Amino acid sequence: MNIALITGASSGLGLDFAKQIDNVSEEIDEIWLIARRKDRLISLAENLKHPVKILALNLMDEAEIALLESKLKEEQPNIKFLVNSAGFGILGYFEKSNIKEQLEMIQLNCSVLTQITYLALPFMKEDSRIIQIASSAAFLPQRNFAVYAASKSFVLSFSYGLGAELEKRKIYVTAVCPGPVQTEFFDRAEKNGSVLKIKQFIMAKPEKVVKKALKDSLKRKGKSVYGAPIKYIEIISKLLPYKSLLFFMKFMK
Numbered sequence: 448m449n450i451a452l453i454t455g456a457s458s459g460l461g462l463d464f465a466k467q468i469d470n471v472s473e474e475i476d477e478i479w480l481i482a483r484r485k486d487r488l489i490s491l492a493e494n495l496k497h498p499v500k501i502l503a504l505n506l507m508d509e510a511e512i513a514l515l516e517s518k519l520k521e522e523q524p525n526i527k528f529l530v531n532s533a534g535f536g537i538l539g540y541f542e543k544s545n546i547k548e549q550l551e552m553i554q555l556n557c558s559v560l561t562q563i564t565y566l567a568l569p570f571m572k573e574d575s576r577i578i579q580i581a582s583s584a585a586f587l588p589q590r591n592f593a594v595y596a597a598s599k600s601f602v603l604s605f606s607y608g609l610g611a612e613l614e615k616r617k618i619y620v621t622a623v624c625p626g627p628v629q630t631e632f633f634d635r636a637e638k639n640g641s642v643l644k645i646k647q648f649i650m651a652k653p654e655k656v657v658k659k660a661l662k663d664s665l666k667r668k669g670k671s672v673y674g675a676p677i678k679y680i681e682i683i684s685k686l687l688p689y690k691s692l693l694f695f696m697k698f699m700k
């Protein structure tokens with residue numbers, strides 16, 4: 448049985464991956480949806496053409512990740528697509544932040560993504576895809592978003608390294624690096640501070656980011672960057688020293 452396994456499927460990018468994989472992929476027999484909000488997953492499933500397995504799991508809980516591991520061992524699926532989209536960010540100065548929340552962010556964005564990838568790999572064969580949701584925040588350090596940006600640098604670097612390791616197995620890894628996207632992400636992110644106004648002008652629609660990500664993944668690209676402004680940010684981040692980047696960003700509103 449060929450499956451797509453999608454974390455963070457109850458909203459935003461993960462939800463859109465579910466919809467678009469459902470539309471384009473004939474080689475998938477079942478879509479497995481993971482998030483905590485079961486009601487959201489049920490209503491998504493009702494609108495998908497493929498059969499769905501709903502896994503209402505809190506990925507911050509080791510015991511619930513173990514349930515996913517048992518399910519994989521029991522059903523022995525062939526994972527054609529793994530999409531790791533569960534994640535969150537919290538804006539605000541590190542020193543004034545809630546350290547528990549900062550550490551949880553590292554856990555979900557980095558450790559859980561790494562663990563799910565590790566669990567999925569034994570169930571992946573040639574010509575499968577791993578899509579890791581990083582962020583344009585991976586390109587440069589950011590004051591007011593320091594831990595989040597660092598967590599996404601981890602995702603980007605991990606994806607590149609893993610992609611190189613998996614070349615011989617013909618499993619292709621794509622790190623998706625969007626700028627701001629219109630999702631529920633900001634409900635939580637802006638709890639202690641708001642995004643730069645400039646970010647609001649370049650806010651992308653999730654369906655466009657996901658469409659490009661799937662296209663890039665099928666083209667076996669290691670990275671997917673949607674939109675001209677974000678591509679420029681990536682280029683500038685490679686040209687300027689990090690101190691200059693941080694200096695210029697100080698004046699952005």
Ligand SMILES: NC(=O)c1ccc[n+]([C@@H]2O[C@H](COP(=O)([O-])OP(=O)(O)OC[C@H]3O[C@@H](n4cnc5c(N)ncnc54)[C@H](OP(=O)(O)O)[C@@H]3O)[C@@H](O)[C@H]2O)c1
Pocket residue numbers: 454455456457458459460461481482483484485487504505506507532533534535536555580581582583624625626627628629630631632633
């Ligand atoms: N939106 C942006 O501007 C933006 C830009 C760049 C990168 N990203 C990245 O894109 C990814 C998806 O974010 P989004 O924008 O789609 O935000 P979102 O709409 O808030 O979606 C986050 C998803 O993660 C799931 N999740 C959160 N905590 C979880 C937990 N403990 N266990 C299981 N699932 C959990 C949520 O489901 P439940 O709450 O139902 O569990 C939800 O489905 C994240 O990694 C984010 O960092 C977002």
